[in-house]
Amino acid sequence: MRKFAVFSGFLGSGKTTTMIALTQYYSQKYQKAAMISNDLGHGVDLADHLLACFQGANASEITGECICFCHDVLTARLNSCFADGCELVVSDIPGFGVGALEHVYHGLNEEYPGQYELAPFTVLTEPGTVGILRSGADADLTHILHAQLMEADLIVLNKCDQISEEQKEADKAWLAGRYPQARVIAISALQKEGLDELCLALREGHASLRHPDINYEEERLQSEMGSLSESYLQYRAVVCCDDFDGTAYLREMAGQVQKEFQNSGREIPHLKLLAWEPEGDFGKVDLLGAGKPIETPRPFERRCTELAVVLNANAACPAEELERILSAAVRAVSDAYQLELYIFKSDCFGMGG
Numbered sequence: 001m002r003k004f005a006v007f008s009g010f011l012g013s014g015k016t017t018t019m020i021a022l023t024q025y026y027s028q029k030y031q032k033a034a035m036i037s038n039d040l041g042h043g044v045d046l047a048d049h050l051l052a053c054f055q056g057a058n059a060s061e062i063t064g065e066c067i068c069f070c071h072d073v074l075t076a077r078l079n080s081c082f083a084d085g086c087e088l089v090v091s092d093i094p095g096f097g098v099g100a101l102e103h104v105y106h107g108l109n110e111e112y113p114g115q116y117e118l119a120p121f122t123v124l125t126e127p128g129t130v131g132i133l134r135s136g137a138d139a140d141l142t143h144i145l146h147a148q149l150m151e152a153d154l155i156v157l158n159k160c161d162q163i164s165e166e167q168k169e170a171d172k173a174w175l176a177g178r179y180p181q182a183r184v185i186a187i188s189a190l191q192k193e194g195l196d197e198l199c200l201a202l203r204e205g206h207a208s209l210r211h212p213d214i215n216y217e218e219e220r221l222q223s224e225m226g227s228l229s230e231s232y233l234q235y236r237a238v239v240c241c242d243d244f245d246g247t248a249y250l251r252e253m254a255g256q257v258q259k260e261f262q263n264s265g266r267e268i269p270h271l272k273l274l275a276w277e278p279e280g281d282f283g284k285v286d287l288l289g290a291g292k293p294i295e296t297p298r299p300f301e302r303r304c305t306e307l308a309v310v311l312n313a314n315a316a317c318p319a320e321e322l323e324r325i326l327s328a329a330v331r332a333v334s335d336a337y338q339l340e341l342y343i344f345k346s347d348c349f350g351m352g353g
């Protein structure tokens with residue numbers, strides 16, 4: 001079997017966390033599996049790929065372009081994973097992901113007929129998203145979330161550790177009723193629950209290769225995408241005197257950024273802060289919306305004297321403003337911790353192209 005699955009879904013829905021948990025579970029229980037982190041940022045070792053590597057996943061990345069538009073790069077990577085003994089490869093999609101069914105699945109099917117077995121087109125969602133869809137309160141966001149789910153053969157309701165059994169069943173039933181073309185399964189990637197059902201759905205299921213009717217809204221999607229910016233910042237921070245708490249440092253930085261976005265009334269769907277120290281300890285902090293609590297999926301185990309830091313953010317503001325906010329937060333918090341900074345990468349751009 002040489003199976004490939006795309007994992008689509010909104011920013012922060014848990015695509016990376018799920019791909020890490022899935023490839024590890026799949027490799028233990030079935031056959032070797034691999035994941036690809038696809039990011040629009042340039043260069044190598046971006047946050048999602050590094051996180052997967054730190055956690056020991058069989059991972060690689062495709063950066064600087066969407067797999068929708070570089071089938072030669074994608075197929076070369078798939079071929080090398082399959083040659084390496086993998087039977088399942090999963091990749092995410094940068095941005096909103098809408099259109100990936102057409103561009104990736106139909107594209108591969110037409111250009112490389114019969115070469116790849118396409119697993120169900122998978123869209124991740126989470127309880128908060130289902131709540132937004134059900135209320136329809138935010139028209140633009142609802143439009144994007146709905147367009148994503150229209151493409152799904154398989155809907156994965158992630159983060160079920162955050163809700164009760166009753167809520168989980170209610171959300172599943174609502175998704176199944178609203179998107180009858182898709183199978184719905186519930187998991188918690190963080191708690192590694194529901195992974196067997198997900199493995200089986202990908203192993204045994206097949207892509208339907210439908211053409212969902214979302215093209216007429218493409219212009220609107222383009223303009224919504226155009227209002228988002230993405231930023232990547234990488235630097236090394238060295239303390240001048242005492243050691244320090246790396247987790248607190250990352251959380252304070254997320255807090256500064258959050259304050260700026262709260263003040264301006266703009267949204268920041270996902271800010272990732274990943275840092276590691278020379279001995280191999282690492283920490284991760286996430287902000288998943290200006291009004292959301294700061295999450296620490298992985299705290300540092302020890303205090304630090306030196307850190308390499310990767311910041312990656314998607315936000316609804318112009319690229320220059322996002323860059324200014326992130327740089328200011330890095331400088332202010334690093335000063336407070338008496339850290340000397342060596343910035344070696346800063347890449348910020350609008351996602352509208």
Ligand SMILES: Nc1nc2c(ncn2[C@@H]2O[C@H](COP(=O)(O)OP(=O)(O)OP(=O)(O)O)[C@@H](O)[C@H]2O)c(=O)[nH]1
Nearest residue numbers: 011012013014015016017159188189190270286297
């Ligand atoms: N409680 C809970 N949190 C989760 C779960 N899965 C992911 N998360 C958290 O949700 C946040 C976002 O997860 P990611 O895996 O980075 O999401 P993503 O879809 O890859 O995000 P982008 O790369 O920005 O598109 C992180 O803080 C994760 O730890 C889950 O099952 N339960």
Ligand SMILES: [Mg+2]
Nearest residue numbers: 015016017048
């Ligand atoms: Mg990700």
